[in-house]
Amino acid sequence: MMDKLLKLLDKVLPHLTIIMSIMMLVFFLIDRANSYNTFMENEFHKWLALGLLVCGSASAIKLIARQRKD
Amino acid sequence: MTTQSRRRRRKKLWPVWALVLADVLAAAVALNVFALFDHVIPRPEANVNGAGMGAYRTAAINNTTPQPAITDNLAAIAATDTPAPEYQALAATEQPATEAPTEYIAPVVTAEPAATDIPADAPWSVKFADKFTSGQPYYSEDGYVGNTVSVYLSRHSEKKVTYADKVIKNLAYYVMDIYVSNIECLRTAFANDTYGVGITQRMSEMSRNNAAIAAINGDYCGFNKEGLVIRNGVLFRNNIAKDRAVLVLFYDGTMKAYKPDEVNVDELLSQGAWQAWNFGPSLLAPSGNAIAEFTNNSSNPRTIIGMVEPGHYMFVLIDGRQDGYSDGMSYVQMSELCKRLGMKVAYNLDGGQTSQMFLNGENVNQPYNGGRVTSDIVFVTER
Numbered sequence: 001m002m003d004k005l006l007k008l009l010d011k012v013l014p015h016l017t018i019i020m021s022i023m024m025l026v027f028f029l030i031d032r033a034n035s036y037n038t039f040m041e042n043e044f045h046k047w048l049a050l051g052l053l054v055c056g057s058a059s060a061i062k063l064i065a066r067q068r069k070d
Numbered sequence: 071m072t073t074q075s076r077r078r079r080r081k082k083l084w085p086v087w088a089l090v091l092a093d094v095l096a097a098a099v100a101l102n103v104f105a106l107f108d109h110v111i112p113r114p115e116a117n118v119n120g121a122g123m124g125a126y127r128t129a130a131i132n133n134t135t136p137q138p139a140i141t142d143n144l145a146a147i148a149a150t151d152t153p154a155p156e157y158q159a160l161a162a163t164e165q166p167a168t169e170a171p172t173e174y175i176a177p178v179v180t181a182e183p184a185a186t187d188i189p190a191d192a193p194w195s196v197k198f199a200d201k202f203t204s205g206q207p208y209y210s211e212d213g214y215v216g217n218t219v220s221v222y223l224s225r226h227s228e229k230k231v232t233y234a235d236k237v238i239k240n241l242a243y244y245v246m247d248i249y250v251s252n253i254e255c256l257r258t259a260f261a262n263d264t265y266g267v268g269i270t271q272r273m274s275e276m277s278r279n280n281a282a283i284a285a286i287n288g289d290y291c292g293f294n295k296e297g298l299v300i301r302n303g304v305l306f307r308n309n310i311a312k313d314r315a316v317l318v319l320f321y322d323g324t325m326k327a328y329k330p331d332e333v334n335v336d337e338l339l340s341q342g343a344w345q346a347w348n349f350g351p352s353l354l355a356p357s358g359n360a361i362a363e364f365t366n367n368s369s370n371p372r373t374i375i376g377m378v379e380p381g382h383y384m385f386v387l388i389d390g391r392q393d394g395y396s397d398g399m400s401y402v403q404m405s406e407l408c409k410r411l412g413m414k415v416a417y418n419l420d421g422g423q424t425s426q427m428f429l430n431g432e433n434v435n436q437p438y439n440g441g442r443v444t445s446d447i448v449f450v451t452e453r
Contacts, residue, residue, distance in 0.1 A: 015089070015092075015093050015096070018090070018093040018094075018097070019093050019096050019097045019100060020097075022093070022094060022097035023097050023100055023101055023104075026097075026101055035313070036293075036314070036349065036420075037293075037294070038294060038296045038311065038312070041296065041312060042108070042294065042295075042296075044104060044108065
């Protein structure tokens, strides 16, 4: 069960990281073009940043663990 | 599982580019869902005092039900604003219109009191008596003269004109010189008469529904949840948008621009804040002089509200993004224009495609891409 979950995480994590990174990038660019949109200050953006941090860290930890194994 | 079947399974894997493309598409879908919930789906909200806009308006018009705290403050301020006995006779000659306005034909001929006879603190109905009519209001495509409001519209079309040391190839702008006899003539309205996020309406409809004589777009406060919103004396939203100046129109007719960190909402309300916008920037220095530097230098269609003196205001609309007709203006150029027009306070409202101006229900300017729906307007009407 745990193995299956880890495998699923292994597959999903990089995609989630890419998706959230693209969303953050879009928010950043729109905010630079017109700061009145306040996308960077909005509540959703804060949760998105948290999600990206968690996914990014988890992906990095998994990668380090794999490198050590190899 | 045999090696062969493992190979077959490997062959079925998506190529990397397809996986990345799928991720990009997923991100696009997620962004659209976010935009849908954050901007598109209307979300009506209550004001900070807990009373709706409709209730406030009904109470204000009928003056029968108890008002929220802020309107008590305003009522107290208004009570002290009664004309002194020597002015009451003059003011009494001005009766509200009972008939529909007629087409303007004759020029305004009113006895103009000598400037020295009128103290600076005289009621506006006396101070600007020559701007109003005591008879039937009249209007034309260039303005309106009524019992409590007058609007003079001037249209400007210039070529290769220099503002702030920069040449503008084509420039079209419109100036409304506005006089009101009391501050309640300068009002604001929300789309569909409802405060909230994502609630929008055509300005022509908002203008018509509110019997607006002259109207411009507001600060599009319903675009998101950021920014201070005080409208017609009611506090609707109590947060200050980061890095954006606040403009407050007080019940005594004064107008003041604040930096975001200077704003104390309770203090503003106790001083009788009648309207507050949170877009900006402020276009003139506190001294009334033009500002030489802004962080944004792009030229766009713009909407400006300004004050010459209490009771005397200006709406300015600058068309832009239209080759051969009008390029628009940058903030520094707008600042110089406002100074030239004689404003003491000037403030930038929402611009771009939102920038629109209406007079007697007719669109005055040539909005970029035909204009768009917005969440609020600023207008003058008879009161």
